[in-house]
Amino acid sequence: MTHNVNGKDMVLSLPWILMIAMLAGCNGSALENGEARGQTIVTSIETEESQELAMVETVQDEAIKIKAQDVSSFFDGASKDQVRMEDYGYLVGERYVLYFDKDTSFPGDLKRQIEEIMLMDEQVLGISFSVTDLVENKNWLEVYYGDVFRGIPKYQDKIHVMLAKDENDGAIPWTDGNEIMLFDSDFDPDYSSREMVYHEIAHALRLRHSLFLGKVLEEGIGVYAQYHVAQLLDTPCWCCIQFLQSSAVGFDEAAVVADPEGKFREYNLGGRSKEQPEYQYGFRLITFLMEEYGNDVIQRLSTNAAKYQ
Ligand SMILES: [Zn+2]
Numbered sequence: 001m002t003h004n005v006n007g008k009d010m011v012l013s014l015p016w017i018l019m020i021a022m023l024a025g026c027n028g029s030a031l032e033n034g035e036a037r038g039q040t041i042v043t044s045i046e047t048e049e050s051q052e053l054a055m056v057e058t059v060q061d062e063a064i065k066i067k068a069q070d071v072s073s074f075f076d077g078a079s080k081d082q083v084r085m086e087d088y089g090y091l092v093g094e095r096y097v098l099y100f101d102k103d104t105s106f107p108g109d110l111k112r113q114i115e116e117i118m119l120m121d122e123q124v125l126g127i128s129f130s131v132t133d134l135v136e137n138k139n140w141l142e143v144y145y146g147d148v149f150r151g152i153p154k155y156q157d158k159i160h161v162m163l164a165k166d167e168n169d170g171a172i173p174w175t176d177g178n179e180i181m182l183f184d185s186d187f188d189p190d191y192s193s194r195e196m197v198y199h200e201i202a203h204a205l206r207l208r209h210s211l212f213l214g215k216v217l218e219e220g221i222g223v224y225a226q227y228h229v230a231q232l233l234d235t236p237c238w239c240c241i242q243f244l245q246s247s248a249v250g251f252d253e254a255a256v257v258a259d260p261e262g263k264f265r266e267y268n269l270g271g272r273s274k275e276q277p278e279y280q281y282g283f284r285l286i287t288f289l290m291e292e293y294g295n296d297v298i299q300r301l302s303t304n305a306a307k308y309q
Contacts, residue, residue: 066090066151068099075111083108088148093158095129099141099149101164104184113187114161114197117229121202124228125221126295127302131208132156134306136177159204163187175203192238198229209302211309214268220282221298224290227283242276243283256281 068088075091082105089100093111095118107113122128137154141162154160159178164171166183173182173196180200185191202225203218212218223243230237256263264285267278289297 067148071100081108090149090152096159096161097152097155099160099162104163104165106163106184106187110187117198117201120229120232121198121205121225124225125202125205125298127205127209127299129159129205129208134210134309135208138177138179140176140179159201173200175200177207178204180204192236195226195230195235195237195239199223199226206298206302210305213301213305215278216264216267216282216285219279220286223279223283224286243280
């Protein structure tokens with residue numbers, strides 16, 4: 001498998017937001033609390049050793065039927081086996097809800113991995129997931145998966161993470177408000193995009209604190225988390241190479257030095273490009289701000305931005 005270092009996430013990119021906004025308008029039924037109607041649902045989970053664990057659960061009769069299976073109990077252990085989820089599933093963790101696509105493969109300790117990354121992101125960025133006032137939940141799960149996950153509460157105090165199947169090991173994860181779209185390949189130990197999980201979770205963390213700060217700051221914060229969490233976990237940060245070596249992708253350092261304000265505006269407003277200057281410039285800007293003004297600078301920026309909601 002190859003890794004495309006230019007393949008960045010699509011968080012907050014205009015085409016996605018427009019598409020989500022357009023589709024949301026046609027699909028407006030809100031998710032509500034509820035459980036499945038009196039039915040027995042079976043989900044089987046297969047480990048790498050083909051050991052099949054069938055889970056059978058009868059749930060209470062309520063107004064809304066949840067088609068996806070609650071697989072929370074399966075993840076209470078810390079198995080490191082690779083797991084394959086045959087059907088749609090979900091688990092409600094302490095600080096996130098994880099939704100599974102059909103036929104996804106991932107490590108058995110996925111729950112622990114996500115918890116660890118959330119903690120690391122908080123530590124690196126100096127802000128907490130406990131802030132809930134400005135959480136904006138969307139209905140994109142319904143846009144993409146219809147009624148499969150309908151009835152699962154849209155908890156304000158949790159982030160919502162979809163683990164989708166990546167057919168070709170090339171899908172690009174993204175974040176929209178309090179929801180994150182990840183792909184099972186992001187957790188594949190043989191595929192180097194796991195660092196993107198740090199990046200996307202950092203977006204959801206930052207966006208809990210104020211409205212969008214612009215592409216430069218938001219992507220800069222995402223890459224900053226990506227780089228520093230990778231260091232804390234002692235894992236490689238392949239994508240960061242392009243943000244540290246400007247010559248590799250033609251980042252015009254001279255232009256930034258000559259006109260920093262102009263470039264800040266241009267990169268905030270610009271479309272996606274191969275060079276991705278908003279990521280590079282943003283990473284450098286956030287690194288500078290953290291070093292110059294202290295590790296609480298993102299918290300202070302967010303607190304001030306929240307006054308202008
Ligand atoms: Zn991003």
